[in-house]
Amino acid sequence: MEYLKIIFVLSCWMKLANSVYSTDTAQAPTAIPKEKLLVLTVATKETDGFLRFMQSANYFNYTVKVLGMGEEWRGGDVGRSIGGGQKVRLLKEAMEGLADQEDLVVLSVDSYDLIFAGGPEEILRKFQQANHKVLFAAEGLVWPDKQLADKYPSVRRGKRFLNSGGIIGYAPYINKIVAQWNLHDSDDDQLFYTKIYLDPLQREALNMTLDHKCQIFQNLNGAIDEVLLKFGTDRVRVRNTMYDTLPVVVHGNGNTKIYLNYLANYIPNVWNYEHGCSNCDENMVDLSQLKEYPNVLVGVYIEQPTPFLPEFFQRLLALDYPKDKLKLFVHNSEVYHEKHIQRFWEENRNVFNSFKVVGPEENLSHGEARNMGMDLCREDASCDYYFSIDSDVMLTNRQTLKVLIEQNRKIIGPLVTRHGKLWSNFWGALSLDGYYARSEDYIDIVQGKRVGVWNIPFMAHIYLIKGEALRNELKEKNYFVLEKLDPDMALCRNARELTSHREKDSPSPESFHMLRPPKGVFMYITNRHDFGRLISTANYNISHYNSDLWQIFENPVDWREKYIHKNYTRIFTENYLEEPCPDVFWFPVFTEKACDEIVEEMEHYGSWSGGKHEDKRIAGGYETVPTDDIHMKQIGFDKEWLHFIREYISPVTLKVFSGYYTKGYALMNFVVKYTPERQAYLRPHHDSSTFTINIALNNKDTDFQGGGCRFHRYNCSIESPRKGWSFMHPGRLTHLHEGLPTTNGTRYIAVSFIDP
Incomplete structure (x- = not known):
């Protein structure tokens, strides 16, 4: 009986539900067009x-x-x-x-x-x-x-x-x-x-x-x-x-x-x-359709000691853009870099439309200097764009300026990142107090997994601003000065919010609403192309004569580009090396710049050993086959040199001595100086190493005559060393060798006894 009651109740509910449904369907309103x-x-x-x-x-x-x-x-x-x-x-x-x-x-x-x-x-x-x-x-x-x-x-x-x-x-x-x-x-x-x-x-x-x-x-x-x-x-x-x-x-x-x-x-x-x-190509500027290229003021800011500054200027010079359309404004706050700027100015002052340098003697703050550069464009009606770039940006894309102009934004920067890190020149979000916060898409944008043109709240280091925007939406001055904020943060906050200077002085309630325009200017970053990288300046020690040599850890890519021979990689792709004597391999490793700077560093240090047997620098204090040399350790370059061996010598070792895996360790790393007056040659000897490298640091017939190396067991001599090229040969047992006499000038070589 109870079962029948339940069936009856369910049946009633279903009828009621169907009735409601049919009523709703019948009365469903007509969709509004x-x-x-x-x-x-x-x-x-x-x-x-x-x-x-x-x-x-x-x-x-x-x-x-x-x-x-x-x-x-x-x-x-x-x-x-x-x-x-x-x-x-x-x-x-x-x-x-x-x-x-x-x-x-x-x-x-x-x-x-x-x-x-x-x-x-x-x-x-x-x-x-x-x-x-x-x-x-x-x-x-x-x-x-x-x-x-x-x-x-x-x-x-x-x-x-x-x-x-x-x-x-x-x-x-x-x-x-x-x-x-x-x-x-x-x-x-x-x-x-x-x-x-x-x-x-x-x-x-x-x-x-x-x-x-x-x-x-x-x-x-x-x-x-x-x-x-x-x-x-x-x-x-x-x-x-x-x-x-x-x-x-x-x-x-x-x-x-x-x-x-x-x-x-x-x-x-x-x-x-x-x-x-989907909209990255909308409203683009086609430079090829313009009668002439826009005028650009390039503001360069050197606010701290920066590695590879000469290379920075060369990349700036290499931009694919008519130089007569570029005006250059350089602010340098570092005395150390005055020599670099002076050299670049002397060589290129007539290349650009104009060239203005403001040095450390002006004692400008970072914000004041950037305001000065921006004002030069703002106050010049012919300035179509203002391109600001810090000295720690290494542009590798010669089309960067064109790409940014074509993208047609009021403010846009190219994505640049620090090699091997997530550090970049933009923030994807801000914290509640206005500082860095990581957006959900930040890593994907930095790593190129999401490619486009991105509206972002903060950018620094490098960006392009339309001159028209500087004379309209961004017409107020002192954009880089805002209490408690660094210049870049001040610029971005002012651009986003268009803060009135009067407003910062606690305006009256009656005037508050009248001073601020509705909303600010959007800032964009583009990662549609590879543009370059940010250099690390954090641990740049300028006490050396050629301080960039020490940057092999902090800035390995720039170090490699400056100091490693352009044909080095061909050793592995094209077997680009020679074997002039049995088991003696000859290959390119250093650029001429690397050779010159190592020699300059040694001569600047100046304390050559004199080729004496008594040598307190080594264990036991006695050298049986002494050379006139300076050890890498003496100039504080030992760690860097060992890293160079592991990064650039060890791979060659594995190629030429198949099956041997070097530890890449050496106790003896030094630069030898051969001159007829002090030490012209080196008598036959074995090296205390598993293998030795010997890198020529200057040019035969230009810097010296004579020189070379003879391997006695094979009666084989190499008498025409090439600057930047290294010999690699076994150190013990088989390769008794001597240094051939230098008859004129001065010969320099860098030597390491590896895996002693």
Whole structure:
């Protein structure tokens, strides 16, 4: 009997459910055609944020009407204080002509800090599902009057408080709301809407509600932890993980504008895994179509002792850009580098359109020097671009300047990274106190797994700025000086926020809203090409005569490029070595620059041993076959030299002495000096090593005559050593050898007894 009762009850429930379903289906409202949706937004200037808003709107084919363009903004800084009443006044004026269109749906949104993630059909469908005449965006924070929190209707689940950055509703109802506006442009728009919404009679009469679960509007303030990017096959969305919704309108209200910039690098279809960057080639400048190349002021900043500075200048000189279109401004704060700049200036002062150097005697701070360089472009109407580059940037791409100009951004920099590290010239995010934070995509961008043009909050070391922007959006001076911030951070903060200098002096409340333009300038980094790298300057010791020699650990790539022979790699790819005597191998290893600097370092040290048997530098204090030499250890170069052996000699050893794995260790590493007056030759001997290297450091017939090496067992001599080339031969038993007489001049060789 009980069983039959249960069956009866279930049957009744199923009939009721089917009845409800069929009724809902029969009464399902007709979808609102997308032509009946009008987007109204306020923008007094075409800022970068506004242009981005319009790009996302155009992507989805929204019909947008812009209110207030060209009008002076008098609505205050709504991101930092109360204000925004001007938006209500403009909306009120616009709605007066739309009030009688009962079937028109009006979407009123901000523009400078807002993007669309979905299209008109989706937003209209979700609006219909809300089943209200007016729908406001919602957020979890009360603004601007926290005392009103208790007056809000309680909600079981969802955002409770109104946000005025997004409103959607039928035109007559929107008109009834904004028609009540009778305040000033500088009064607060959100407070105005809040008071209307909190009035129970108006809330019911106007059939208003909030988008509690972010079906349409996603305000980021206080909700960053709730959202994440959802990558689809067609486009990228923001997903609210708390309510499992896909918001259509994403609003970077409050202090979340930087996070919105991050999201907008992907949404709606800017970058995805399938196709990469979809808009990187939009609005590009085609330099080939210009009558002449733009004029560029290049600002070079040497703010600390920097390795490989001559090479930096040579790479700058090698840029593929007409030099008559380049003006050069150099600020050097280091006395150590004056010799390098003087040499470059003497050789190239007539190469560029102009060449200005400001040295350490001017005693300028880093910020003051950078302000000076930027002002030179700002105040020159013919300056089309300002290209700032620090001396620790080693550009390897000769097209860098052209690539940046073609990308057509107000501020853009090329990605440069420190070799083998994640250290780069940009930050993908900021912490709450405005310093470094790692964005989710930072590593992928640095490692080239995501390639594109990225809107970022901070850049340094190298960037290009349009001269037009310097004379308009960035026209105020002293951009590199801001209390408690280094110059690069000051520039980026000022560019993002366009801080007024008067504002920093605690302006009166009446003037506060009038001083700050709406939003700042976007900064971009591009990793669409390989541009170069950042040099480490942290442990650069300038006490040596040729300090770059010591950079084999800190900057191995630059060390290799400067000091390792261009044909070294051919040893392994093309068997580029010789065997002039049995088991004596001859191969290129050092550049001429390396040879010259090693010799200069030794002569600068100057304490040659004199070729005496008594030698306190070695164990036992006695050398049976002495040479006139200086040990690497004496000049503090022993660790670096042993690293050189392991990096560049050991691989050759494995190639020529197959099966032998060297430890790459040597106790005796030294430079020998042969002269007819002091020591011209070396008598026959065996080396105390498993194998020996002997590198020629200067040129026969140019720097000396004679010289060479004879191997007695094979009656084989090598009498024409090549500068930068090394002999490698066994040290014990088989290869008794002697140094042939140097008859004129001075001969230098670098020797190591390896694996003693």
